[in-house]
Amino acid sequence: MKLFFAVWALFLTQAAHARPEVLELGFREAEQQALASSNRLKAALSDANAAREQADAQYAALFPRVSLDGNYRYISEVPRLAVSPAFPPIQFGAHSNYSIGPALNYTLWDTGTARKSYRGALKLAEARDEDRKNTQLQLLFSVRSSYVRVLLALEELRLVNDTLRLARAQNRDVTSRYQAGAATRLDLVTSGRQTLNYELQFAQRQAALATNLKDLLALVSATGAFDIDRIDRPGPPNVENVSLVLKFDSFQKLLAQENRSEPPPPDGSQPQIQAQSLLSESLELAAASQRALLYPTVQLSAKATLDYPNGPIMERVRQNTVALTLSMPLFEAERARHLAAERVKSAEAAQHRRDQVRLDMERDFTKTRVLLNSLREQQKLAAEDVERSEEAARLFYDSYKAGKVNLTDVQSANVQALQSKVNAARIDAQILDQINALKALSGKEVNP
Numbered sequence: 001m002k003l004f005f006a007v008w009a010l011f012l013t014q015a016a017h018a019r020p021e022v023l024e025l026g027f028r029e030a031e032q033q034a035l036a037s038s039n040r041l042k043a044a045l046s047d048a049n050a051a052r053e054q055a056d057a058q059y060a061a062l063f064p065r066v067s068l069d070g071n072y073r074y075i076s077e078v079p080r081l082a083v084s085p086a087f088p089p090i091q092f093g094a095h096s097n098y099s100i101g102p103a104l105n106y107t108l109w110d111t112g113t114a115r116k117s118y119r120g121a122l123k124l125a126e127a128r129d130e131d132r133k134n135t136q137l138q139l140l141f142s143v144r145s146s147y148v149r150v151l152l153a154l155e156e157l158r159l160v161n162d163t164l165r166l167a168r169a170q171n172r173d174v175t176s177r178y179q180a181g182a183a184t185r186l187d188l189v190t191s192g193r194q195t196l197n198y199e200l201q202f203a204q205r206q207a208a209l210a211t212n213l214k215d216l217l218a219l220v221s222a223t224g225a226f227d228i229d230r231i232d233r234p235g236p237p238n239v240e241n242v243s244l245v246l247k248f249d250s251f252q253k254l255l256a257q258e259n260r261s262e263p264p265p266p267d268g269s270q271p272q273i274q275a276q277s278l279l280s281e282s283l284e285l286a287a288a289s290q291r292a293l294l295y296p297t298v299q300l301s302a303k304a305t306l307d308y309p310n311g312p313i314m315e316r317v318r319q320n321t322v323a324l325t326l327s328m329p330l331f332e333a334e335r336a337r338h339l340a341a342e343r344v345k346s347a348e349a350a351q352h353r354r355d356q357v358r359l360d361m362e363r364d365f366t367k368t369r370v371l372l373n374s375l376r377e378q379q380k381l382a383a384e385d386v387e388r389s390e391e392a393a394r395l396f397y398d399s400y401k402a403g404k405v406n407l408t409d410v411q412s413a414n415v416q417a418l419q420s421k422v423n424a425a426r427i428d429a430q431i432l433d434q435i436n437a438l439k440a441l442s443g444k445e446v447n448p
Contacts (some may be wrong), residue, residue: 023234024247024288027147027254030220034143036134044128049127058118061107069303070100094309099319101305108300108324111184111292120285121280131273133443139219139272144432147248152429153209154246156422158207158236162196163418171195174407187407190444196409197408209234213246251428258435263442264367266361270443273361276354278294283347290340291323296328365441372434375427382424389413389420 035041074096080089107114174191177183210232215229235242266275302322310317329336396413399405439445 020243020245022245025251032194044132048128048132051128055121055125058121061114061211065105067225069103072098099307103303106300109298111295113289113292116289118284123282126276129277130271133271137440143219144436148432149204153212155425157205158423160201166383167195167198167357263438267364271360276350280350283343287340287343293336299325375431385420389417393417403444
């Protein structure tokens, strides 16, 4: 009796260890995890913040600059003047000289150089933020496409498993009929071979599912939650030879969510288009700022210092100074003009890129929408094909049992039924892919 309980306890322990783990990941949850953990998106956000800081630094140039200036100077020889032999020489200065005090510097006039430079930097910061939005769109498109690939692989594995169960059941029936003398040896061998073929397909589909799952988990940064060995045998619930049960949203649920409304076509607010527009404006302002350097610049400086010595008098004195400085380039081999022209040409290039991006997106959006409409029509035909192929498979097997058809006809019907179901699942996946592509091209779903 003790031996029995010991063996039973060992069996329960092994069964507990053999119980597969469960990974539950919804479509929206995958999107949120990818947005929260993507290093690519974080890098784009840092780039946008860096450009914003640069614009703020340019803005500071519009205001006066107040600083504390100081200097110290030591000279070994101090000028002396001997007025009369009867009097000692007069010393003009001291060995140690210093000056310290606050100073103010302000550009009174620069033909708008600083302001245009700030506005250009601000436009560039806005362009970098549009790049961040585009990165977010591309990330969402990637994680959605990866999720759909996992769903398709999961559905194909489930369909192959169902067909494998049917093949095993039919093989048992054929075996019984063979033993009873109602089936031939050829029927028995053919039935067993078909079962082996579906087992091979199951292993192939499971390997493909594991690969797609790893790609998805890499996007949502969840690979650390499971051992890599356990991810090698994923599958749906209630399926044998599965070490990781996947509970994902179904095609039906996603199609019901995504078919509610169609994204609008891309316009000027699309991040890729808007980024090029803002970049062009930034370069035009940079060119105007460069051209302004050809004109006079007037600067005001003022300071109040404590100086020592006060000329020939060895004492400290408070000194107030105000100065105006005018600067204007007379000859520089047209350096400023060439730099301004370079920025103008770069702005034109950005405009051409913007126009081309818009044309490409409008064309791709139209092509995707046409394909989506076609897939929706195909979806209806595929659903009808699935229903008829299942009925045909049942009728062929009933006819085989009645001796009216060969087993190869039954197997052919089973293959066609499986193919029709896989084809329907692939059409569902393609519909979701096209909807995701429309969203990415539209560019309307981004965080501000």
